Amino acid sequence: MKQYLDLCQRIVDEGVWVENERTGKRCLTVINADLNYNVGANEFPLVTTRKSYWKAAIAELLGYLRGYDSAAQFRAIGCNTWNANANENEAWLANPYRKGKDDMGRVYGVQGRRWRNSVGEEFDQLHKIYDNLRNGIDDRGEILTFYNPGEFHMGCLRPCMHTHTFSLLGGKLYLTSSQRSCDVPLGQNFNQIQVFTLLALMAQITGHEAGKAYHKIVNAHIYEDQLQLMRDVQLKREPYPAPKLHINPEIKSLEDIETWVTLDDFEVEGYQYHESIAYPFSV
Numbered sequence: 001m002k003q004y005l006d007l008c009q010r011i012v013d014e015g016v017w018v019e020n021e022r023t024g025k026r027c028l029t030v031i032n033a034d035l036n037y038n039v040g041a042n043e044f045p046l047v048t049t050r051k052s053y054w055k056a057a058i059a060e061l062l063g064y065l066r067g068y069d070s071a072a073q074f075r076a077i078g079c080n081t082w083n084a085n086a087n088e089n090e091a092w093l094a095n096p097y098r099k100g101k102d103d104m105g106r107v108y109g110v111q112g113r114r115w116r117n118s119v120g121e122e123f124d125q126l127h128k129i130y131d132n133l134r135n136g137i138d139d140r141g142e143i144l145t146f147y148n149p150g151e152f153h154m155g156c157l158r159p160c161m162h163t164h165t166f167s168l169l170g171g172k173l174y175l176t177s178s179q180r181s182c183d184v185p186l187g188q189n190f191n192q193i194q195v196f197t198l199l200a201l202m203a204q205i206t207g208h209e210a211g212k213a214y215h216k217i218v219n220a221h222i223y224e225d226q227l228q229l230m231r232d233v234q235l236k237r238e239p240y241p242a243p244k245l246h247i248n249p250e251i252k253s254l255e256d257i258e259t260w261v262t263l264d265d266f267e268v269e270g271y272q273y274h275e276s277i278a279y280p281f282s283v
């Protein structure tokens with residue numbers, strides 16, 4: 001939690017104002033943030049200085065791992081975060097690739113599970129990593145990337161947390177996650193849960209002990225209409241100790257994640273938090 005608050009404070013103290021054309025808002029911005037989470041010690045990086053809707057963040061991750069491409073699929077598993085980008089963004093609504101209501105296009109999980117090469121053949125990046133890790137193999141390229149510049153025009157948003165690299169070392173599994181753009185009050189609150197949970201889940205289904213997860217962010221920002229709440233409310237609060245995440249031990253394979261896992265398979269122990277803050281969201 002300290003790392004998160006330090007990043008927020010750094011943006012408030014040292015951030016530079018940048019005009020963002022896509023949203024029409026200004027963002028107070030810093031470049032380069034490195035966070036790490038001790039998954040092996042189960043120090044779940046849940047924000048405690050406001051109520052965090054952690055289940056929605058895990059649902060979003062499950063949707064990515066399943067290759068979802070519709071906001072309706074995300075809603076069905078308890079996540080509302082894609083409604084606005086799928087249905088309220090003018091540029092996407094006018095895009096000929098949009099297949100109708102709730103379609104997100106070829107973003108995130110579609111790239112992760114059905115990446116396409118120049119002759120139209122598909123590649124399941126996640127399955128390759130899963131097979132290798134299960135067999136104790138780290139080929140130094142265990143990379144799940146949602147970043148496909150050739151298909152940006154086919155999706156509602158370029159992926160923000162775009163690349164997850166897994167590493168096996170001394171019998172432990174590590175994860176390095178890279179993010180190009182981060183809405184620190186809203187997005188980061190979710191993204192740090194997802195980095196932690198992705199490593200915990202992959203370690204569990206590939207039969208390895210989890211080590212640390214490293215989260216590298218390039219552009220970290222606070223939108224102009226979020227700044228006052230962050231500076232005068234959230235940053236004035238004292239954090240509580242980190243809670244623990246419990247994942248149903250019956251989840252044993254990627255197929256389990258694809259077929260029957262729900263939010264009931266995740267529990268948080270010892271979550272103490274300050275009251276919620278409704279940050280404005282920019283589409």
Ligand SMILES: Nc1nc(=O)c2c([nH]1)NC[C@@H]1CN(c3ccc(C(=O)N[C@@H](CCC(=O)O)C(=O)O)cc3)CN21
Nearest residue numbers: 053056081082085183186187189190277279281282283
């Ligand atoms: N401007 C922007 N910021 C983001 O963080 C973001 C996007 N756009 N577009 C794509 C996804 C969607 N994400 C989102 C979208 C909404 C919330 C949000 O409204 N969170 C609230 C309530 C969550 C709930 O009730 O389930 C929060 O208080 O955390 C969080 C992340 C993260 N990403």
Ligand SMILES: O=c1ccn([C@H]2C[C@H](O)[C@@H](COP(=O)(O)O)O2)c(=O)[nH]1
Nearest residue numbers: 022158160161181182183187188191
């Ligand atoms: O997982 C996510 C997804 C999105 N965001 C934020 C970061 C930016 O504020 C917007 C995306 O805008 P771009 O103009 O495409 O950079 O969404 C996030 O923090 N985490």
